[in-house]
Amino acid sequence: MIEFPQIQLDPDNTFASDFGILIHDEFKVLHVDQNLCNIIGLSKIPAKLSLPNLLSLLVDVNPEQALAHHHRLIKGVERPRVQTFKVTKPSGKVAHVLVAESIVQWEGEIAIQLAIIDITEKYNDFYQLEQQASVDSLSGLTNRNRFEIILSNEIAKAQRHSYPISCLYIDIDDFKLINDTYGHQTGDDVIRIFSQCCKSSIRQSDFIGRWGGEEFIILLPHTSHEFALLLAERLRWRVSQLDVSTADSTVNFTISIGVNTLLGDMTSPTLALHQADQALTFAKRHGKNQVASFEEITTPTGKSPD
Template sequence: MIEFPKIQLDPDNTFASDFGILIHDEFKILYMDENLCNIIGVGKVPDKMSLPNLLSLIVDVNPEQALAHHHRLMEGSVRPRVQTFKVTKPSGKVAHVLVAESIVQWQGETAIQLAIIDITEKYNDFYQLEQQASIDSLSGLTNRNRFETILSNELTKAQKIGYPISCLYIDIDDFKLINDAYGHQAGDDVIRTFADCCKSSIRQSDFIGRWGGEEFIILLPHTSHQFALLLAERLRRRVSKSHIDMPDGTINFTISIGVNTLWGDVISPSAVLHQADQALSHAKRHGKDQVASYEKIITAHKN
């Protein structure tokens, strides 16, 4: 005898708060209900003559592949799919939906039914949790765990495709002295101020993370060594001009930066950081508040 599981209502059933139906044949829309209109932001159920071709509404889908899947589904050679889509409503608002296919009979003909569930709330909850797990709460920058993944992925892409990628290893100078003199709250303000300087200095294609304590990493894809040095120097100057007002004075602080660039080299993430850290150590030993190049250090040692 088959033993069936016990089914219990999930108290968190807002996952399926809105549910709509669309029926199509070769992506010609035959029917859509009022619930679906609410989900996608259409004011009312359109009449049959004004229903568009579904393929004309889907962005970044290969029409030939979509039609081939449709025909295989109708033939029974593939199973129905469940997919997620992002819907940009006419108002500009975005909804996220879960779409499940099934084969139905519609007015005596075989067609495809799409059961469409609005998962926007759950998607946003998940996105916020993912962001919280990836962001350093003090600086608002990417945390170390997430940045390690970014570093590995970006190095792999740069080595595979063959473009330069630069790494900036940054340390806030005399950070312990700031904490000792002004307290840890002031140290936190220094980190936040530094993070703001970084955000206003790097490009959208760059990545920045808090590596630990007062150490930070900036990754610059498609960036030559010379340009990375210019970006590092621009950041150094911006930080040196910043200040934090305290009840008993003003805090000015500086940073030291080590710069390392790869172009076609097959090297591990740890080795990349080690080389950038060597350049950073050179900058710290030679007076701080400066940018040091790993490439120039190695060249000087060879000579």
């Protein structure tokens, strides 16, 4: 029995290559050509009666809306569309295709023709360029421009749904001294090994970015102040156990972390980071290699970050 591919709407790209043809009526497949079979990963054109209804293969597409569009298209009250989809082939590989609709006559009846184009290579090129524009090349973390967008979106989402969100502002202690003493190559190695440690210390739902130089931001949605402090302390300890090998010695390094948690009437992303930075400043001025909380340093018994 033929295993047919699963097709998922993929609205984010618009590139093109070779055509394959599929004709359907109310998503019942009437015809496919060999070129289409090549695109979607079938070795030959299957028997007509074994072809499934297309709606059973479409992922993330509302069947009722799709049928309604089909009927309006047949009646001429709606224009044909061009869309992109992801196709999971029977082999498990994913292809990206562009699909253009048109109205045709098939065996004396009106039907819909889909001209399908394999755009996988172009999509991958586009995705790589997009990644390069969003990722810091040294650390492999999200860069500042992209992280600013994430920060704004996540804080707005937390405010809209009334859940806590915590921010960790991190600085590698004495990073200039490391560069001056051991050279910039060692400094780069410190950035890399620290970034790897961070990625292995946070949850999939968390966000981490390189803010600039030796400064980093971790954003923790749905995270209370107490849990954020625990995570920050665990990260601080893990980093203190790391070392970087040089030609002549081994370099150890530490980090300081400022923690800020937002809940309820939250502030702007700029002020949220400023408050986390104040806590970081407090940690740096009071011995480094420690975690400080904005909430604690601004209580009546806490010390001022200034």
